[in-house]
Amino acid sequence: MAMTGQIHDLGYKRYAGARRDAGTRWRVIMRHQIAMAWKTWWRFKAWVGMAVLISFIAGAVMYIFSNRMFHGMGRVGDAALMIRDVALPQSIAWYCRAAFITSLTLGGTIIAGDVQSGAFTFYFARSVRPRDYVLGKLGGLGAITACITMIGPVLLAGLRLGLCESASDLVDHLVLLPKALLVGGLATCAYAAVPLGFSALADSRRTALAMWAAYYLVGGTIAIMIGSISHTGWIAALDLPTAIQGVANHLFGMPLIGPRLSGITMAEGITSVVAQVVAAIAIVWTAVDRAQKTGIGGST
Amino acid sequence: MSVVVADRCSKWYGHVLGISDVSWTLKGGIVGLLGPNGAGKSTLIKMMAGLLRPSRGSLTVFGGSPFDDVDVRRRIGYAPEHEKTWDMLTALELVEVMAELAGVANARKAAKDALAQMGMTDAMNRRVKGFSKGMRQRTKLATAIAHDPEFLLLDEPLTGVDPVARIDIVERIKKLGEAGKTIIVSSHVLYEIEALTSDIVVIYRGQVLAEGNVYEIRKLIDQHPHRIRVECDQPRTIAAALATADHVARIVFERGAVLIETRDPDRCYDQLAQAVLEGGVAVSALSSPDNNLGAVFDYLTGDRR
Numbered sequence: 001m002a003m004t005g006q007i008h009d010l011g012y013k014r015y016a017g018a019r020r021d022a023g024t025r026w027r028v029i030m031r032h033q034i035a036m037a038w039k040t041w042w043r044f045k046a047w048v049g050m051a052v053l054i055s056f057i058a059g060a061v062m063y064i065f066s067n068r069m070f071h072g073m074g075r076v077g078d079a080a081l082m083i084r085d086v087a088l089p090q091s092i093a094w095y096c097r098a099a100f101i102t103s104l105t106l107g108g109t110i111i112a113g114d115v116q117s118g119a120f121t122f123y124f125a126r127s128v129r130p131r132d133y134v135l136g137k138l139g140g141l142g143a144i145t146a147c148i149t150m151i152g153p154v155l156l157a158g159l160r161l162g163l164c165e166s167a168s169d170l171v172d173h174l175v176l177l178p179k180a181l182l183v184g185g186l187a188t189c190a191y192a193a194v195p196l197g198f199s200a201l202a203d204s205r206r207t208a209l210a211m212w213a214a215y216y217l218v219g220g221t222i223a224i225m226i227g228s229i230s231h232t233g234w235i236a237a238l239d240l241p242t243a244i245q246g247v248a249n250h251l252f253g254m255p256l257i258g259p260r261l262s263g264i265t266m267a268e269g270i271t272s273v274v275a276q277v278v279a280a281i282a283i284v285w286t287a288v289d290r291a292q293k294t295g296i297g298g299s300t
Numbered sequence: 301m302s303v304v305v306a307d308r309c310s311k312w313y314g315h316v317l318g319i320s321d322v323s324w325t326l327k328g329g330i331v332g333l334l335g336p337n338g339a340g341k342s343t344l345i346k347m348m349a350g351l352l353r354p355s356r357g358s359l360t361v362f363g364g365s366p367f368d369d370v371d372v373r374r375r376i377g378y379a380p381e382h383e384k385t386w387d388m389l390t391a392l393e394l395v396e397v398m399a400e401l402a403g404v405a406n407a408r409k410a411a412k413d414a415l416a417q418m419g420m421t422d423a424m425n426r427r428v429k430g431f432s433k434g435m436r437q438r439t440k441l442a443t444a445i446a447h448d449p450e451f452l453l454l455d456e457p458l459t460g461v462d463p464v465a466r467i468d469i470v471e472r473i474k475k476l477g478e479a480g481k482t483i484i485v486s487s488h489v490l491y492e493i494e495a496l497t498s499d500i501v502v503i504y505r506g507q508v509l510a511e512g513n514v515y516e517i518r519k520l521i522d523q524h525p526h527r528i529r530v531e532c533d534q535p536r537t538i539a540a541a542l543a544t545a546d547h548v549a550r551i552v553f554e555r556g557a558v559l560i561e562t563r564d565p566d567r568c569y570d571q572l573a574q575a576v577l578e579g580g581v582a583v584s585a586l587s588s589p590d591n592n593l594g595a596v597f598d599y600l601t602g603d604r605r
Contacts, residue, residue: 121380126373126401127401129370293353
């Protein structure tokens, strides 16, 4: 066919309205992530409720065993005071359980869900860069997870400070706050980044979820067993809740109870969590960058 | 200044060729990108939207690379072909998020304006999940225009839309063009493009065959029967109304649908609309399989098998 006719130049106008800086996109993605999570009760609200319940029970235990009637009761009184002080570190395991359930309903499917729903097309056809996307998703999931793993321990630490009987006691226990923040932060990073990493490994929500659940439950159990049998702390610390609980127990000066925790040093616990978080972020970054470059998410 | 400049641009998906050695310049206006399915329309549109990087050659929009430059992308509005979206959101929430992602300062107002422009004000607080095909297309268009882009890329915006919604969407796209936006609309159906613009770019097997006036290619296409598939509750009523028309070459019944082959699509569409109205037929989808266009392109390229 011969070239015919002319395409008429109707001109275009340059948009001169207000624009936000490109650096703010990650905040939009983060906010959207939280808003989406908040829409359904079983994805997020129910597990925040579980975290509130854990905090309430642990707080009640702390309050009850702080009662003056236990003072001067010899070994019973000492036991009561010990229960008061272990309530916070021992609650960490329960916060981890709630965070794991949240990772099953949210975190483990986020990126696979975006691939499946074609959302990458929406993101990358706009002024969103891969780093905005990764930061936004991590930030969103981090904020969601922090509601479960960070707020509770910090509130419990605050309650423990409130139960102090003297100013000097209060000063002695002030260190509980940064310790609770550290453990909560470690758990938040673990339960936000690692499931997100698994969600970037598959294009289907179900596959991503199955991989994450298998890694956490089966892989974690195997790591504990091998670690216990071989008395190798770092292998046992590959199980995320074990590593976090181990760190908590070391930080709060609790005895290391049971074969799961006996051989884990604080360094091993922290190293394990940090290594898994870094690996997960690297996976997310690589997968998103590759997906953006190959145009995944759009149909042809 | 040209809006789009493609210079010997090619794109491969592994060993599969999407676009081959395309050199093309777009200055403005509404332009129809016409070609059968698999011709490379979506690939070219995605490259212009910054979703794909050319494997070879270059493609610039407003003088920059849309793939690398976010400032270029914020001047582009893209409505993808696929139907997938965040169904659990309301139309307003969806468009608002898209506007925010594009950097609009007052995203809620922009979203409301965009939805109003697409005639979706009454439905904007309803979840996308319950929307008809036409409403989804309009919502998708609203997401593309919410940040007031200068350049709009609409990938098959009329696919599967019922006749009434089709006319409405066509009018709204025309208004955007009259407002000074440069718009590319892709389709494999000539009559959809024709309703929007007379300027077309013909793409086939990854190559730009021609660009220019739609009437030239229409003359060629009219020599081949045009197929219209009507999904409705009364296919026999439609068939009865059109059976005696001299332009109808063949009528085939399918499950819940009727396929009409015509040599005069304009008359056929008129009579079809009349039959729908008079017979009180509920049409759920209207589509035009692209076999006829493929045949014409094979003819044009000398590929006569």
